Structures are given as C-alpha cells and as structure tokens.
C-alpha cells in the first residue's frame with residue numbers, strides 16, 4: 001500500500017483512490033454535502049471538504065445542477081486528460097464523478113421525477129485557502145520573500161500549462177481566488193481546464209458573472225471573446241501587481257489609468273516605506289515584479305511579455 005512520508009509513513013488512502021468515484025462515496029466523505037463542510041462557492045459550483053477514513057482530506061467541487069457540461073464520454077475523456085496534468089504549482093485533480101440520479105423537481109406547478117446528472121470534480125486539498133483571503137489584508141499579508149516565491153510558483157505553473165503540454169491549456173480565469181496555498185505556502189493554480197468541460201463561451205459567461213472577475217480579464221477576451229495564452233498573461237500581470245502592491249486590481253485614483261498610477265506611485269521610496277527592512281536584492285525583486293506586471297497588462301496583446309521571458313526574469317536570467 002502507498003505510504004506518505006509527510007504522514008509519518010502511515011498508509012495514504014488518497015493515492016489509492018480510483019479515478020471515477022461513486023456519488024454515494026462523495027456524499028459520505030462530505031457529510032452529505034453539509035453546509036459545515038462548505039469551503040466556498042464559485043462560478044461553476046460549490047466546493048466541500050471531504051474527509052477520508054484515515055483523516056486525509058480532498059476538495060470536492062459539486063458542479064451546479066444546471067451546468068451545461070460536456071456529454072458523458074467527452075467529460076470523462078477531458079477529465080482523464082486533466083488528471084494527467086501534474087506540476088508542483090497546479091492543483092492536482094484526483095478524481096471525478098458523473099452519475100445520473102433521480103430527482104423530484106417542480107415544473108409548471110407540478111412535481112415530476114427526472115434524471116439529473118451530477119458532475120463532481122475532486123482535487124487535492126489546499127489547507128491555507130486561497131490568495132484572495134491573505135494578500136489584501138495587512139494583518140495576514142505574507143512577507144516579501146513568501147510573496148516573491150508565490151509569484152514565481154504561479155508563473156512556473158502557468159509556464160507548464162502554456163508551454164509544456166501537447167496542446168497549451170489556456171486558463172481563462174486566473175485570479176487570486178484561483179490560487180490556492182498548501183501547508184508551506186506553495187501556490188497551486190486551480191480551476192484550470194474548465195473551458196474544456198464547459199466550452200469556451202460558457203466559461204466566459206460564468207466568469208463575467210462573478211463579481212470582481214472582470215478586473216482580471218484581458219480586454220480582447222472580455223469584450224470580444226478572443227482567446228489565447230496572451231489573455232492569461234494579462235490576468236497574470238494583474239495578479240503579480242496585486243501580490244506585489246497588496247492593492248486590489250492595483251487600484252488607481254480617479255482619471256488615471258491603473259498602470260500610470262503604479263508607475264507614478266511605486267517609486268523606490270514608496271517601495272521602501274511599504275516593505276520595511278528590505279535588503280537591496282529584495283528591493284530589486286519588487287521592482288522586477290512591478291516591471292513584469294506592467295508589461296503583462298498592455299492593452300495591445302502583441303506587446304505583452306511571454307511566460308518564458310517572465311520565468312527567466314524571475315530566475316535572474318536575462319535575454320542576451
């Protein structure tokens with residue numbers, strides 16, 4: 001049986017889970033999808049904490065009943081493909097369920113019995129929640145070293161999705177709520193590949209409907225539905241700026257573009273005052289991150305920097 005060193009060598013049940021999981025099993029480990037187990041709700045459904053018999057945890061995302069998911073065979077194929085996406089900075093998809101259930105629903109003033117397909121996705125559990133909950137509050141904000149490692153990790157995860165897959169995966173919804181943090185504050189990109197399950201247009205509509213999500217969407221994607229890895233780069237830029245500055249949507253003052261605001265406000269003196277006791281190396285890292293963030297959010301998508309350049313810069317490698 002598989003063991004897990006982090007659990008003191010005790011057997012890991014998680015690593016022995018079958019890919020396809022019965023609905024009854026998921027109900028059992030989430031206490032019947034009870035409100036006490038609810039971790040949060042997003043554009044595609046509600047996430048619950050599932051606890052296995054030995055105490056290991058998983059996150060179970062129950063897709064909304066009316067989600068227009070792909071037909072069963074396609075759903076299974078896509079999910080199995082997504083389960084093969086494995087990287088330290090990507091949340092691991094560990095299982096799924098796609099099962100019909102009888103349900104009584106009200107229709108035109110009458111109750112009728114219908115078959116409803118329940119679709120659920122199971123992910124590795126991230127104990128430190130999401131980035132949105134910690135970066136904007138000065139009391140919970142990590143120190144600069146941790147922030148920099150979070151930025152680097154997110155960029156490495158996105159590099160993997162864009163450059164290391166047979167077919168690039170465009171995330172389409174990169175934002176702080178979709179960056180989860182493990183025990184060691186290692187960032188994990190979640191919700192990747194949902195467009196393959198829901199279709200690209202449905203993903204855009206669901207995302208637009210989430211309050212605050214528009215601030216992360218590249219203009220060509222938000223207004224014209226144009227999709228490319230460059231739209232993720234725009235969202236990444238907003239994310240980098242937010243983590244670096246601690247300011248939501250790198251907020252600006254009236255009548256000034258957010259980019260101009262950052263350029264004018266984030267002078268060396270301002271950075272030094274925001275982060276007390278930064279050494280020269282860290283000050284340079286803050287400036288590099290601001291510079292990268294600004295290059296990502298160019299309105300002209302062709303001028304945005306590439307994920308390869310970003311990772312090189314963050315690792316101190318500069319193009320010749």
Ligand SMILES: Nc1ncnc2c1ncn2[C@@H]1O[C@H](COP(=O)(O)OP(=O)(O)OP(=O)(O)O)[C@@H](O)[C@H]1O
Pocket residue numbers: 039040041042043044045046047059061091123124125126127129130173177178180190191207210
């Ligand atoms: N693997 C996980 N481990 C721990 N908590 C999780 C996990 N996945 C999701 N959550 C929690 O559940 C919340 C809801 O997640 P979900 O992915 O449904 O929506 P979201 O990311 O907040 O928004 P959106 O659907 O618009 O991307 C998250 O914000 C997060 O706090």
